[in-house]
Amino acid sequence: MIGIAITVFLALIQIVLPVYAEESMTIYCYRDNRSLGSVAVFDISHAVTACNNVYYECKGKCVGCFHDFDYIDYVCVDISGRTFLR
Helix, strand or coil, X not given: CHHHHHHHHHHXXXXXXXXXXXXXXXXXXXXXXXXXXXXXXXXXXXXXXXXXXXXXXXXXXXXXXXXCCCCCCEEEECCCCCEEEC
């Protein structure tokens, strides 16, 4: 019984913890090399989805770009999840 309770507790932590991340990232939304604005996300994997959901002009074709301190330029993510430098 205690083992089941611990398992359920650990599962809930993994579900809830990413939602309450401490730092958000600013993602810049681009379509056809034109900036449409920015959104804040807590997980980079949600960058493109957030851009396409917030800006009507995206129509599912935006890329989300963010500043990665390992690179000089911005790193962008397209709808298929492919990353590239801007």
